[in-house]
Amino acid sequence: MKVACPPMRTRIKFCGMTREQDVADAVAAGADALGFVLWPGSKRCVGEERLAALAAQVPAFVTRVGLFVDQDPELIARCAEHLDLLQFHGDETPAFCSGFGRPWIKALRMRDDLDLHAAAASFESAQALLLDAYRPGVPGGTGETFDWSRIPASLAKPVILAGGLTADNVAGAIERVRPFAVDISGGVEAEPGCKDPRLLSAFAAAVTEADRKRLA
Numbered sequence: 001m002k003v004a005c006p007p008m009r010t011r012i013k014f015c016g017m018t019r020e021q022d023v024a025d026a027v028a029a030g031a032d033a034l035g036f037v038l039w040p041g042s043k044r045c046v047g048e049e050r051l052a053a054l055a056a057q058v059p060a061f062v063t064r065v066g067l068f069v070d071q072d073p074e075l076i077a078r079c080a081e082h083l084d085l086l087q088f089h090g091d092e093t094p095a096f097c098s099g100f101g102r103p104w105i106k107a108l109r110m111r112d113d114l115d116l117h118a119a120a121a122s123f124e125s126a127q128a129l130l131l132d133a134y135r136p137g138v139p140g141g142t143g144e145t146f147d148w149s150r151i152p153a154s155l156a157k158p159v160i161l162a163g164g165l166t167a168d169n170v171a172g173a174i175e176r177v178r179p180f181a182v183d184i185s186g187g188v189e190a191e192p193g194c195k196d197p198r199l200l201s202a203f204a205a206a207v208t209e210a211d212r213k214r215l216a
């Protein structure tokens, strides 16, 4: 099924929240969604207790997203108690992703041979596809961009664009891809896991300005 997307503002997800202050700063900057990495291979990983504390601080109407990479379903189920949406970055099947009573999105890394139309069909029950750069052996969060022209305008799922976004390149990305949302982690950090409030605000302002020009 093709999803009709009338002109609308671009949603913003800030990913890799590890500190209370970063959550407050990201919300103040205008976040639509905040991501919490539960994968232990990441420098941004938070454990279950930290997730509970940070998620409790997120106000209504800001979506709490948990990021997983081929993880134990019991862990995911426990974490889901604190989350609104699940983000899967590994080789999870649609059936696995659907097993936690929460809406979910599937992250796809843009390997050369990836067929996005086929992926959209096979992840039909996903709320959206998050498209990220491909680097062998790394499940995501590389800080690298990819060739945005590979994303077809007619994809049957909303696109969340990720991978190496910054305040400087996001306007071009929005103009080229017209994504439903943009997702950023490294581009708003002072160091891995520590967000910079000025970078959070600058990114949100760049998205707002790109939308203003696009929708004028």
Ligand SMILES: O=C(O)c1ccccc1N[C@@H]1O[C@H](COP(=O)(O)O)[C@@H](O)[C@H]1O
Binding pocket: 015, 016, 035, 037, 039, 042, 043, 044, 067, 069, 089, 130, 132, 139, 140, 141, 142, 143, 144, 162, 163, 164, 165, 183, 184, 185, 186, 187
């Ligand atoms: O942030 C991580 O450490 C991470 C680890 C494993 C999978 C995904 C991860 N992050 C996601 O990667 C993209 C892009 O990040 P960046 O802006 O290029 O740094 C983003 O979706 C994060 O959600």
